[in-house]
Amino acid sequence: MIGIYVEIAxxxxxxxxxxxGVVRSWKxxxxxxxxxxxxxxxxxxxxxxxxxxxxxxxHAFIAGLPRFGSxxxxxxxxxxxxxxxxxxxxxxxxxxxxxxxxxLYRHExxxxxxxxxxxxxxxMMGVVCVADWLFFIxxxxxxxxxxxxLVTFERSDPAAVRAGFKYFVMTHVATAGLLVTAVVLWHxxxxxxxxxxxxxxxxxxxxxxxxxxxxxxxAFATKAGIFPVGDWLPDAHPAAPSGVSAILSGxxxxxxxxxxxxxxxxxxxxxxxxxxxxxxxxIIAAVGTLSAFVGGVxxxxxxxxxxxxxxxxxxxTGYIFLGLGIGVxxxxxPTLGVVALLGLLGAGFHILNxxxxxxxxxxxxxxxxxxxxxxxxxxxxxxxxxxxxxxxAGLIGALSLAGLPLTNGFASKWVxxxxxxxxGLRFAPFVIAAVVxxxxxxxxxxxxxxxxxxAFLGSPAKGEAVPIPATMTAAxxxxxxxxxxxxxxxxWVLGVVDRVFGGGLGQAFAVGHAxxxxxxASGGAIGAVWSPIVLFGGLLVCFAVAELIRASGRARVRAVxxxxxxxxxxxxxxxxxxxxxxxxxxxxxxxxxxxxxxxRWPGLARLRSVLNLDSWLYDPIVHAGGKAVDKVSRSHVGxxxxxxxxxxxxxxxVLAVLIWIVK
Amino acid sequence: MFVTTAIINGAVALLVAPLxxxxxxxxxxxxxxxxxxxxxxxxIDILKLLGKExxxxxASTIFRxxxxxxxxxxxxxxxxxxxxxxxxxxxxxxxxxxxxLTLGAGAIILMASASGNPFSSAGAAREIMMLLxxxxxxxxxxxxxxxxxxxxxxxxxxxxxxxxxxxxxMVTAGVAFFLALQATMGKLPxxxxxxxxxIVDGPLMEQSxxxxxxxxxxxxxxxxxxxxxxxxxxxxxxxVAPWPVALVAALVKVLILFVIAAVIxxxxxRMxxxxxxxxxxxxxxxxxxxxAFAVIGV
Numbered sequence: 001m002i003g004i005y006v007e008i009a010x011x012x013x014x015x016x017x018x019x020x021g022v023v024r025s026w027k028x029x030x031x032x033x034x035x036x037x038x039x040x041x042x043x044x045x046x047x048x049x050x051x052x053x054x055x056x057x058x059h060a061f062i063a064g065l066p067r068f069g070s071x072x073x074x075x076x077x078x079x080x081x082x083x084x085x086x087x088x089x090x091x092x093x094x095x096x097x098x099x100x101x102x103x104l105y106r107h108e109x110x111x112x113x114x115x116x117x118x119x120x121x122x123x124m125m126g127v128v129c130v131a132d133w134l135f136f137i138x139x140x141x142x143x144x145x146x147x148x149x150l151v152t153f154e155r156s157d158p159a160a161v162r163a164g165f166k167y168f169v170m171t172h173v174a175t176a177g178l179l180v181t182a183v184v185l186w187h188x189x190x191x192x193x194x195x196x197x198x199x200x201x202x203x204x205x206x207x208x209x210x211x212x213x214x215x216x217x218x219a220f221a222t223k224a225g226i227f228p229v230g231d232w233l234p235d236a237h238p239a240a241p242s243g244v245s246a247i248l249s250g251x252x253x254x255x256x257x258x259x260x261x262x263x264x265x266x267x268x269x270x271x272x273x274x275x276x277x278x279x280x281x282x283i284i285a286a287v288g289t290l291s292a293f294v295g296g297v298x299x300x301x302x303x304x305x306x307x308x309x310x311x312x313x314x315x316x317t318g319y320i321f322l323g324l325g326i327g328v329x330x331x332x333x334p335t336l337g338v339v340a341l342l343g344l345l346g347a348g349f350h351i352l353n354x355x356x357x358x359x360x361x362x363x364x365x366x367x368x369x370x371x372x373x374x375x376x377x378x379x380x381x382x383x384x385x386x387x388x389x390x391x392x393a394g395l396i397g398a399l400s401l402a403g404l405p406l407t408n409g410f411a412s413k414w415v416x417x418x419x420x421x422x423x424g425l426r427f428a429p430f431v432i433a434a435v436v437x438x439x440x441x442x443x444x445x446x447x448x449x450x451x452x453x454x455a456f457l458g459s460p461a462k463g464e465a466v467p468i469p470a471t472m473t474a475a476x477x478x479x480x481x482x483x484x485x486x487x488x489x490x491x492w493v494l495g496v497v498d499r500v501f502g503g504g505l506g507q508a509f510a511v512g513h514a515x516x517x518x519x520x521a522s523g524g525a526i527g528a529v530w531s532p533i534v535l536f537g538g539l540l541v542c543f544a545v546a547e548l549i550r551a552s553g554r555a556r557v558r559a560v561x562x563x564x565x566x567x568x569x570x571x572x573x574x575x576x577x578x579x580x581x582x583x584x585x586x587x588x589x590x591x592x593x594x595x596x597x598x599x600r601w602p603g604l605a606r607l608r609s610v611l612n613l614d615s616w617l618y619d620p621i622v623h624a625g626g627k628a629v630d631k632v633s634r635s636h637v638g639x640x641x642x643x644x645x646x647x648x649x650x651x652x653x654v655l656a657v658l659i660w661i662v663k
Numbered sequence: 664m665f666v667t668t669a670i671i672n673g674a675v676a677l678l679v680a681p682l683x684x685x686x687x688x689x690x691x692x693x694x695x696x697x698x699x700x701x702x703x704x705x706x707i708d709i710l711k712l713l714g715k716e717x718x719x720x721x722a723s724t725i726f727r728x729x730x731x732x733x734x735x736x737x738x739x740x741x742x743x744x745x746x747x748x749x750x751x752x753x754x755x756x757x758x759x760x761x762x763x764l765t766l767g768a769g770a771i772i773l774m775a776s777a778s779g780n781p782f783s784s785a786g787a788a789r790e791i792m793m794l795l796x797x798x799x800x801x802x803x804x805x806x807x808x809x810x811x812x813x814x815x816x817x818x819x820x821x822x823x824x825x826x827x828x829x830x831x832x833m834v835t836a837g838v839a840f841f842l843a844l845q846a847t848m849g850k851l852p853x854x855x856x857x858x859x860x861x862i863v864d865g866p867l868m869e870q871s872x873x874x875x876x877x878x879x880x881x882x883x884x885x886x887x888x889x890x891x892x893x894x895x896x897x898x899x900x901x902x903v904a905p906w907p908v909a910l911v912a913a914l915v916k917v918l919i920l921f922v923i924a925a926v927i928x929x930x931x932x933r934m935x936x937x938x939x940x941x942x943x944x945x946x947x948x949x950x951x952x953x954x955a956f957a958v959i960g961v
Binding site: 382384385395399402403404405410414417418421424425428431434435438439442443445446449452453454457458459526527528529530531534535538539540542543545546547549550551552553554555556557558559560561562563564565571574575576580581582584585587588 | 669673710712713714715716717718719720721722723725730731732734735736738739742751752753754755756758759762763765766769772773776777778779780781782784785787788791792794795798799802803806809810813814815816819863868869872873874876877880936937940951954958
């Protein structure tokens with residue numbers, strides 16, 4: 001029954017793509033898309049919340065392909081429902097943000113953008129709403145193609161086209177692996193359904209099974225932007241329009257984590273041995289830790305606002321994979337089940353949190369670009385006076401990304417630290433993962449403050465900065481409030497995530513006073529405690545005391561100019577530029593991220609021209625249309641005699657037709 | 664009980680820290696063959712600053728409120744620290760302890776960026792680089808204690824060390840923590856972020872009057888809590904039971920650490936940041952060795 005809602009949501013989005021496609025003004029197209037995406041979001045949330053509360057899978061059959069053992073059906077289980085909530089929620093906010101933001105792209109077609117955006121959303125929702133590998137791959141492809149066209153939306157920018165192409169090639173090489181696994185398992189079982197493939201995996205030899213698992217992992221890690229296979233990400237995310245970057249980083253790459261959960265948590269425990277689970281868990285955690293480290297230290301070096309955030313996405317996805325790896329390694333373990341649960345809860349919570357603050361920060365970067373016309377952190381400054389609300393939202397986003405206390409980023413990292421230290425008590429390398437994760441969180445603080453400090457604080461940079469539209473501000477404010485709420489009441493959010501993983505939350509955490517969390521030191525988990533509301537109260541009291549002390553001196557206030565050691569300079573001349581920040585540190589880690597150029601190969605060049613819709617679809621149609629109009633216009637040459645000839649000829653034709661009808 | 668001890672922890676940190684700083688200044692003066700200021704000089708400095716003119720080089724809200732926020736964060740850290748057996752440890756564990764310190768540091772760094780002064784920005788960048796090279800050592804030492812005690816609660820960690828007696832891993836971790844202490848306290852040879860003679864007090868440069876007083880107090884509280892945690896976790900001996908006595912004993916040990924730090928400060932020149940980073944890199948191995956010992960159970 002609930003599945004019908006999701007079906008209607010899909011239909012609405014496709015209708016919305018058509019509707020937005022025919023609207024000519026950017027504003028009108030934006031609001032049209034918002035209405036359709038909004039309606040679809042409401043339906044998807046009803047379905048998602050329904051599935052999460054009941055714990056039952058919502059199923060709605062659409063069409064069957066019995067010859068292939070495949071069926072197209074909406075099938076939302078709690079895991080899918082959680083992602084459904086994230087996908088639709090963030091996409092709706094990004095669509096609202098785009099209404100104002102897309103004014104930057106006046107010369108492009110609004111219909112194309114909003115149609116693609118909604119098709120992209122259909123693809124992402126499709127990925128989490130099917131239980132059939134054939135249609136999973138179809139939806140996966142739809143998502144990849146739509147996002148490819150969105151990344152290369154600005155066709156006049158050669159960097160965007162190059163970045164999009166790299167994205168296209170890398171994800172398709174990985175998707176090929178997914179296709180191979182689907183076909184091999186179809187051959188073995190005669191079906192494409194998730195369940196049948198799980199049995200297929202269980203029945204086949206260990207060698208082949210692990211080969212297929214490796215293909216799965218490579219495919220999903222590529223999409224998730226895990227280093228080194230996620231090398232497409234730092235190029236593609238900055239190239240896309242900011243509303244789309246927010247969805248790409250906030251939501252789409254999380255679907256890589258969804259895939260890993262689906263296969264390694266949903267399927268593998270029933271199919272593989274304990275040793276296999278442990279091995280794959282350690283591999284996933286190891287690539288996650290590596291990715292977190294490489295992404296973190298590389299982000300510190302970036303001076304392009306969106307590129308910095310793209311590397312931070314690589315890093316934060318690494319945290320998610322670390323949690324997932326711990327979950328996979330110990331899932332179903334007779335004594336360490338709680339540790340596995342902690343890992344999965346941490347990963348799931350971090351997926352939610354990264355979706356909120358990362359999309360918020362990409363929107364913040366978009367606002368910087370909108371206001372000043374550049375993403376270069378060297379050339380901006382002092383924007384908090386131009387956009388005070390967006391600046392406050394950006395600060396909350398930056399603090400959440402850095403994982404400082406009382407934000408949601410802290411709460412999920414807290415769970416992941418606990419999980420990895422607890423896991424480390426049994427298998428020592430996980431302790432190293434915890435140490436690396438901690439170091440990375442400091443580097444996250446470094447680049448989050450670099451991003452925020454250089455763009456919003458200090459004195460204004462040269463050049464004009466325009467205020468941003470209300471839709472953009474509103475979108476950012478909403479996300480910032482979500483970050484704070486989830487940070488102050490993490491236990492409620494964890495309760496939602498817990499429904500996905502079987503409701504073992506009570507074993508891992510004892511809910512204490514005022515929403516506090518603590519782990520019981522049993523079942524192999526290490527004891528810990530975190531009471532955000534109490535500590536927030538304490539912080540407020542201490543702040544009040546500090547302000548009282550401050551006020552007690554009754555000091556006079558006077559405004560003065562900056563002091564540059566006695567010299568006089570215009571503020572812009574002595575600005576401490578973004579490129580100089582952390583340079584001694586960056587020199588140490590300079591070689592960590594290798595630059596991989598796209599290989600030159602004739603086949604790729606041909607593919608590139610095939611992918612250029614303009615060259616074989618739009619341009620021919622426009623040309624043909626133009627020629628037809630030309631032909632018609634030739635008849636209008638402005639000579640009266642010719643018009644009279646046409647009139648006479650027309651009269652003859654009309655008379656002939658009339659006579660033919662009467663007869 | 665919790666509220667009282669938490670408040671007392673915070674109040675003690677706020678009120679005692681300037682005294683320890685005064686003692687350290689006296690020690691330095693003796694080494695320099697000077698008479699030195701009276702031991703209560705730091706109190707006088709802070710009180711005097713509270714009444715001085717409040718100069719604002721920017722209208723930024725962050726610039727105005729960051730000093731109070733930094734002091735508040737460090738006071739929360741003090742409340743979380745289990746001095747004796749007190750503190751708010753049942754509401755936050757060692758991860759919260761570290762991150763509230765980072766929150767305060769973040770407030771100071773944001774304030775420096777907000778001032779729009781390049782000296783401050785340079786100081787802020789150095790502060791983060793020092794955090795990045797020093798905090799891992801402290802964290803690994805703390806994780807070592809967590810692994811030994813199988814808990815992330817500070818009270819459990821301290822209690823387990825008392826109950827089990829000294830072990831190879833805890834002693835090694837304590838040594839690593841101690842070697843990093845000079846840098847966590849921001850004293851010579853590691854006062855790179857402030858570096859008066861070089862970048863004119865760095866992050867604090869544009870602050871004056873009451874805000875500067877709060878910042879000075881905040882930095883002193885930070886020095887105190889690092890030292891307090893070091894003695895409570897890694898050197899809880901001699902064990903004295905009743906809570907007020909334990910508090911005094913801990914403070915006496917911290918005073919000794921302050922004196923040692925003052926002696927090092929008096930005889931060291933400032934390190935360049937890259938040298939400091941490679942020095943910390945070496946101490947990191949001591950810390951990692953402690954963790955390895957803890958994992959194999961010694």
